[in-house]
Amino acid sequence: MNTDFLFLGVDGGGSGTRVVLADSQGRCLSQAESGPSGLGLGIEPAWQAIKAGCTEAFAAVGGMPEWPRCVLGCGLAGANNPEWLAQFRQHAPNLAGLVVESDAYTTLLGAHGGAPGVIVALGTGSIAAAGQVGMCRIVGGYGFPSGDEASGAWLGLRAIAHAQQALDGRVPNDAFARALLAQTGAHDRDSLIVWLCSASQTAYARLAPTVIAHRSHPHAGWLLHEAGVEIARMIAALDSALEQPALPVALCGGLATALHEFVPSPYRERLREPLGDSVRGALQLAQHEAVRLARTENQPRSQQR
Incomplete structure (x- = not known):
């Protein structure tokens, strides 16, 4: 794995955004919060909130975001909308890596540590999911105002x-x-x-x-x-x-x-207490993406096509 990577886990919803910054060894360096970044509120506002949270996380350790070194793992409300997701990726800064999943999946990863389990996420919106690392089945989460029951x-x-x-x-x-x-x-x-x-x-x-x-x-x-x-x-x-x-x-x-x-x-x-939260699950995404990038870099060019 590239030992120069910095990892950012981002949990974004309709009420706010949480960010955790970790070093190349996965050690948490700082955490920060910013405004809402659910994609249903707009792509540009989402990136503004995420960048603000990342900037605050870096400032907490005396630095500024170095985007080309950063691998972002994002669990975002609205990421299951293909059009919003495509637009979100198009507006990304120059990053070392970016992986975006629904906040349901990152919540599932965080809550059960990647082991099989079920989550019901209840915040501004709601969604339920079951599965484990690499597999996620979702129920609900159709969005406000017609869905998001119990939110x-x-x-x-x-x-x-x-x-x-x-x-x-x-x-x-x-x-x-x-x-x-x-x-x-x-x-x-x-x-x-x-x-x-x-x-x-x-x-x-x-x-x-x-x-x-x-x-x-x-x-x-x-x-x-x-x-x-x-x-x-x-x-x-x-x-x-x-x-x-x-x-x-x-x-x-x-x-x-x-x-x-x-x-x-x-x-x-x-019901069981979650082992971790969505932002920790998002950090796992960033770390898995870094492993994938490292494997791609080490493959012969003929296998990368």
């Missing part, structure tokens, strides 16, 4: 209906409705409509903590129960597709802890 955006989109109805007098203007409105900055029908017209999946996902904080409220509690049901359905779908049913399951992402208790039995009994 932050899914919860927020459904929760805001309660605030709308409260403003109209169709349901009581209770503490839950007022908390949702406070989060949006709206105070009446017109100002809420303005917020709704510009709200992104990230904006809806920011309402999820309010839902969780009001879990004793009938509507919030029902939403959280339905989120648990959706998680179980994703796991069940992966079970039926695999030859290895009842694999260990890791809930991952910002909503994992909060939604754990709402996963129905017997799926809840299969």
Whole structure:
């Protein structure tokens, strides 16, 4: 392997980007965070956020990005869209290597250390996956607003209906409705409509903590129960597709802890703490890519064609 490589693992979604910088031996040098880099939010903003995170990671060790030395492993929301992925690659800086997979795959790698397992990633969006190194079966992850069940955006989109109805007098203007409105900055029908017209999946996902904080409220509690049901359905779908049913399951992402208790039995009994996170899985991608590059360099030219 080229001992001059620097490895960058990138985990990018609708709420933010996390970066880990490692040396040629795979030793972690620094970590950083930046803005959202899910591809659904735009290719140029995605690269801006990734470059900002990488620059911060290098700055933490007193340097600047040396792109020709860097091998990037990226786990990105939206990478399963071929058009977005192609555009993302076209806008890449001059890198030593780049490998891009869905954040579901990198989450799977990180959570089970490359061993067989199941993950349900619950953040701004959601997706479930099962498999191991070199193999990944995905369920869900169709995106906002039609998919991403049990995600932050899914919860927020459904929760805001309660605030709308409260403003109209169709349901009581209770503490839950007022908390949702406070989060949006709206105070009446017109100002809420303005917020709704510009709200992104990230904006809806920011309402999820309010839902969780009001879990004793009938509507919030029902939403959280339905989120648990959706998680179980994703796991069940992966079970039926695999030859290895009842694999260990890791809930991952910002909503994992909060939604754990709402996963129905017997799926809840299969839940395990993840060994690592998506950014660590992305770092594994970068390291595997470096090995592949080294093998290619060592092949005779006739075999590289």
